[in-house]
Amino acid sequence: MFSFATSFDKKLKLWSGRDIFPLYHPDISVAQVMLGALKNYGPKIAQISDDNGTRLSFDEIRMKTVRAAQNLQKREYKSKQVFGLVAKNSQHLAPIIFASMCLGCPINTLGISFKKTEIIHMLKITKPVLMFCDIEMYDLLKECLLELGNKAKILTFGGSKGDSEPVENLFLKTKYENDFIPVKVDGKNEAAVIVCSSGTTGLPKCAGISHAALLDAVNRFNIGTFSDVILSFGLVQWINGLRFLLRGTLCGATRIITTDIWSPELELSIIEKYQVTIAMNASYHICLLMESEHLKTADLSSLNILMIGGSKVPTYLRNGMNNHLSNGKVHDVYGMSEIACVAALDYPGLSGKETVGQLANGIHIKIIDDEGNRCGIGENGEICIKTNYKFLGYYGNEIASNDIFDEEDFIMSGDIGHFDENGYLYVVDRKKDIFKYCGSQVSPSEIEAFLIESKDIKLVCVVGIPDPDQVAGDLPAAVIVRANGSNISEKEVLDMVAGHFADQCKLRGGVYFVDSLPITQSAKVLRRIVKETTIKRFNARKN
Known part of the structure; x- marks a missing residue:
């Protein structure tokens, strides 16, 4: 079906995937390609909703697309x-x-778990003129828009509420569907999507991905065929969800969708019911699947490829899951929103090592040390990535947009890793303070800035505690110096954070009260020491 391979230029100390020329002209839009694919596959079933059994063919999705575009133009x-x-x-x-x-209108995808603070932050930057949301999100979204003085119209999935309209109003016949032509775009310089990408402030950054970059990334991720049935619980707020939507459409596969919350039982039943051949999961899903009694009797014989992303998958989990896949294997995936796709994939998954695999087509990577010098084989350093089309940057954040590139226009990932002599990439650490919980990034500084506003807290340092099961990444933990006279409790701090931030920021690693924090002469907290002592206290609690 596909294969990834890495070559190494010893002189330049540069690793590269297969050098494949971009398939699409840089000025073509994502819409043009998707409409062509939808027309090409015609009556074949493109999508099945497990919620209600609704099936939509490629033809039906194409007609709804055209009518919605024309009615929006009206x-x-x-x-x-x-x-x-x-x-x-x-x-x-x-x-x-x-x-x-x-219409050439970039979609700014927001998380359904976002709190008011995060939604307002995003809307303030992108200033949308129209909002689409699930009906359950209407009240919160309307409140945010009113606070910002944004008069954007709201169209809702699942009915209508307040002054919203159901999205079905956009699917009314126009009588000139056959005459429709998508708006022309500057493919290299205009954004097709604006996706969430966490940054150093902790609040989501707005990553602009161009039409050219998105199409190149989907083509680079050449997984899936006409006969495949694809399942991904990933939401379109992240590039992973968009990738599966676009790739599934492009290759003519049938996508299985659901609005239900993921559970081991739900995924296993969907795989059996629809004979899913390709699935994508977060690494912590695999841990929960392995613990499920349903896995012992589930028929997973249809599953050929099970991709895992978000954080490194321990070998014992990968091997354990592979024992349940009679005709398939688990494959690690490594990528980032800013490159719109995967940079590496452990396919065919025969290395037997804790690697994220070989490089995808069109990917170039250098490893640099703290002085900016390029590293060789087996030497750890920051992973820096370059693709065919440059990342557009972060909306409303020129500093962050400039900082993510080095002088050679490589994207600095903030990940530490190395290549072995066979071209396999290993991701071993994070360079920045930001860490991941279940595939979602957590910023200590943002949680700290929130907590320090409390009159009961004098000092605070948030660190990540490695998950003992090696699945969820790091568990957020807060180390706090109480203000004089304060008796603030652990539960109060836990509730404060849970009520203000998205789920990944919850302090699952615990809250620890201390008399003081170790600091430098310039009054900066020594995070490394705090983390070391907190890990010891966390382990003591566990024992």
């Missing part, structure tokens, strides 16, 4: 205006995304 929405989206994987999500792209 409402006088114009190219380059930003549309916002807060939604699960429901049956009408795909045509709404495609229709927005048809």
Whole structure:
């Protein structure tokens, strides 16, 4: 089906995937390619909703896409205006995304778990003129828009509420569907999507991905065929969810969708029911699947490829899951939102090592030390990535946009790793303070900035505690110096953070009260020492 391979230039100390010329002209839009694929596959079933059994063919999605685009044009929405989206994987999500792209309107995808602080932060930057959201999100979204003075119209999935309209209103016949042509775009310089990417402040950054970069990334991720059945619980707020939507459409596969919350039992039943051949999971899903009694009797014979992303998968988990896949294997995936796709994939997964695999087509990586010098084989350093089309940067954040590139226009990932002599990439650490919990990034500084506002807290340092099961990444933990006279409790701190931030920021590593924090002469907290002592206290609690 596909294969990844890495070559190494000893002189340049540069690792590269296969050098494949971009398939699409840089000025073509994502919409043009998707409409062509939808027309090509015609009556074949493109999507099945496990929620209600609704099946949509490629033809039906294409017609809904065209009608939605034309009806949005009737409402006088114009190219380059930003549309916002807060939604699960429901049956009408795909045509709404495609229709927005048809108009040259970048989609700003927001997380359904975002709190008010995060939503306002994103909307303030991207200033959407139209919002699409699940009906359950309407009240919160309306509150945020009113606070910002943004008069964007809201269209809702799952009915209507307040002054919203159901998205179905956009699927009304126009009588000139056959005449539709997508808006022309500057493929290399105009954003197709604006996805969430956490940054040094902890609040989501708005990563702009161009049409050219997105198409190149989807083509680079050449997984899936006409006969495949694809399952991914990933939401389109992240690049992973968009990748599966676009790749599945491009290759003519059938996608299985659901708005239900992931559980081992749900995934296993869907795989059996629809004979899923390709699935994508977060690493912590694998741990929970392995603990499920249903796995022992589940028929996973249809599953050929099970991709795992978000954090490193321990060998024991990969091997354990492989024992249940009679016709398939588990494959590690490594990538980042800013490159719109995967940089490496452990396929065919025969290395037997804790590696993220060989490089994808068109990917170039250098490893640099703290002085910026290029490293050789087996030498750890920061992983720096370059693709065919440059990342557009972060909306409203020029400093972060500039800082992510080095002088050679490589994206600095913030990950520490190395290559072995066979071209396998290993990710071993994080250079920055930011860490990941279950694939989602957590910023200590943002949680600290919030907690320090409390009159009961004098000093605070947030660190990541390695998950003892080696699955979830790091567990956020807070080390606190109480203010004089304060008796603030662990539960109060836990509730404060849980009520203000998204799920990944919850202090699952615990809250620890101390008399003082170790600091440098310049009054900076020594995080390394705090982390070391907190890990010891965490382990003592566990024991």
